[in-house]
Amino acid sequence: MSVPQPQLEFPLESVSTNRTEVAPGSNVVLKDFQRELVHREELYIWAATRAPLDLVTARSRRRWTSPGESAGLLASAGLFRGGERSMNKQLALEDAARLITDGQVITIGGTLCQRVPAAFVREMARQGVRDLELVKPSPGYDIDLLAAAGCVRRIRSGIVSLEQPFGMAPNFRRAVEEGRLEVIENACPTIMASLQGASFGVPFQPVAGLEGSDIPKVSGFGKVADPFTGKEVYVVPAIRPDWAIIHVNEADVRGNARIYGSPVWDRLMSRAAKRCILTAEKILPTEHFAAQPELTVIPEVFVEAVVPARGGAWPTSSYPEYDVDEDAMWSYLERLSEHDGLARYLEESKSHDRSGIEVAA
Numbered sequence: 001m002s003v004p005q006p007q008l009e010f011p012l013e014s015v016s017t018n019r020t021e022v023a024p025g026s027n028v029v030l031k032d033f034q035r036e037l038v039h040r041e042e043l044y045i046w047a048a049t050r051a052p053l054d055l056v057t058a059r060s061r062r063r064w065t066s067p068g069e070s071a072g073l074l075a076s077a078g079l080f081r082g083g084e085r086s087m088n089k090q091l092a093l094e095d096a097a098r099l100i101t102d103g104q105v106i107t108i109g110g111t112l113c114q115r116v117p118a119a120f121v122r123e124m125a126r127q128g129v130r131d132l133e134l135v136k137p138s139p140g141y142d143i144d145l146l147a148a149a150g151c152v153r154r155i156r157s158g159i160v161s162l163e164q165p166f167g168m169a170p171n172f173r174r175a176v177e178e179g180r181l182e183v184i185e186n187a188c189p190t191i192m193a194s195l196q197g198a199s200f201g202v203p204f205q206p207v208a209g210l211e212g213s214d215i216p217k218v219s220g221f222g223k224v225a226d227p228f229t230g231k232e233v234y235v236v237p238a239i240r241p242d243w244a245i246i247h248v249n250e251a252d253v254r255g256n257a258r259i260y261g262s263p264v265w266d267r268l269m270s271r272a273a274k275r276c277i278l279t280a281e282k283i284l285p286t287e288h289f290a291a292q293p294e295l296t297v298i299p300e301v302f303v304e305a306v307v308p309a310r311g312g313a314w315p316t317s318s319y320p321e322y323d324v325d326e327d328a329m330w331s332y333l334e335r336l337s338e339h340d341g342l343a344r345y346l347e348e349s350k351s352h353d354r355s356g357i358e359v360a361a
Contacts, residue, residue, distance in 0.1 A: 088253040091305045093354050096277050097123040099305065100243060105133045107195070107273055109246030109266040110316065112140035112163045113324050115259075117247035117279045119312040119353040125149035126346050135195070135239050137188035137265055141316050141329075144169035147181055148342050155181060156239070158188030166329055171336055185218055190236045192268060197238030199271035204235040244273035246298065247313045249321070251280035255303025256289040256296050261319035263297050270298045279309035281321055311352065 097120060100106065110116035121142045133154040134143055140162050146152045148171035160169050175181035186194075190207055197205035206224075210216050216223075216234055223232045246266045248257040257278055259266060270276045276298065283306070289296055312318075315328035335341040 087300070089255050089300075089303060089306045090253050090283070091307055093119060093123050093279070093307050093309065094127070096120070096279075096305045096307045097127055097129075099275075099277065100124055100129050100132070100245075102129055103131045104242040105135060105239070106243045106245060107135045107241040107265075107269045108139065108142045109244065109264070109269055110142075110313065111138045111264045112161055113166070113316040113329070114264070115247050115261075115313050115318050116140065116142050116316040117245050117309075117312060118142070118145075118314060118316055119309050119349075120245050120247075120277070120279050120307065121145055122346055122349055122353055125151055125342070126350065135191060135241055137186075137191040140169060141332075144171045145332075145336075145342075147172040147175035148336055149346075150175075150180065152181060154184065156184045156186050156191060156194075158186050158191055162329070162333075165326070166333065170333065185215055187213075187215055190215070190219070190221070191239075192265065194236045194239040195241075195265070195268050195272035197236070198240035198273075199268060200238075202238060204237050206233045206235050208233070210234045239272070241269075241273040242275070244269040244276045244302075245279075246270060246276060247279045247309070247318065248281070248298065249318065250282045250284050250288070251278050251306050252284055252286045252289055252300075253306060254286060255298070255300035255306055256286065257298040257303070258289070258295050259297045267297050270302045273302075275304040276302045277305045277307065278303055279307045279312040281310055281312065281318060283308050309353075314352070 108117060108121065118141060122145065125145060128149075129151050131153045132146070132151055133156070134146065134152050135156045136143070137158045139155070139157055139160055143152065143155060143157070143160055144162065147169075160172050161167075162169050172181070176183055187210070189209060193205040193207040197203065204222070204224075210221070215221070222235050224235050225231070226233055244266075246257075246269060249260045251257040255276075255278060257280065278298065311322070314322070315325040315332065317324045332345065335345045
């Protein structure tokens with residue numbers, strides 16, 4: 001079987017991840033076609049099997065690829081193997097964590113101590129990634145550990161807490177007080193609005209409820225006039241993270257995922273980020289998702305990698321599989337207060353994280 005040849009190629013880096021594509025420098029909107037994003041060595045190619053619009057007026061900042069060249073790049077990226085298209089996106093935890101590189105902007109799913117992709121967070125700390133920027137309305141365990149490990153240089157958030165009965169996040173607080181971590185203060189709705197702007201493909205997003213607060217001043221938010229009423233409204237900049245890292249209850253190897261219980265910010269994060277990495281309690285056949293597609297919270301088109309990770313949210317909760325492991329949370333806090341406690345904590349949890357086997361509370 002020969003490698004399928006796309007009929008039309010779009011410019012490199014010519015589209016936005018909100019899935020309404022616009023070629024740069026033009027008002028031509030490309031939609032209603034099958035598409036695949038290939039990421040290898042920072043190269044993006046969007047290949048289409050059908051294009052409904054004339055692109056004569058579209059202009060690109062770079063070159064246009066030929067169908068043959070694109071097919072070769074798709075094959076070298078592993079999307080076509082042996083003449084057939086491969087959709088298996090499974091990676092081991094340590095390999096998926098290597099996709100995160102120094103200086104990138106990330107957003108992490110879950111909230112506080114609920115359904116945090118904790119195994120992935122610990123693996124990033126083990127690998128020593130540096131200078132990350134975390135964008136998340138309500139981080140907890142994730143930012144506390146990443147701050148202790150020196151992985152994050154800047155955070156945009158509305159609240160940071162480990163919740164009751166564990167209190168505040170001491171390692172996060174220490175990093176801020178010592179000047180190792182910059183905080184750009186937000187409210188949870190402003191972070192959501194910034195991610196929503198990125199998901200919509202617009203440069204900023206209006207947000208209400210900031211009147212009387214110092215947050216717009218300290219965070220550099222702006223005001224624009226409502227074109228319909230003339231009234232000024234606050235706007236926040238769109239933030240498009242390089243990666244969304246999300247723990248889910250179920251996924252298939254293609255990247256379709258279900259979340260049971262509240263998805264909190266995760267649906268929005270998956271649409272706002274350039275690419276998404278999933279850690280999953282269970283890997284199930286695609287037929288399971290096709291049977292009830294309305295339950296799919298994150299579809300495969302947004303997903304770059306799927307990590308089998310049973311117990312991947314531990315010691316935070318993953319409803320309905322397990323609750324917060326309170327003993328493990330207290331142990332974490334105690335261990336990280338000790339000299340060399342972080343290194344020992346990461347070493348002790350390595351076998352659990354990399355095997356994907358749930359640790360009993």
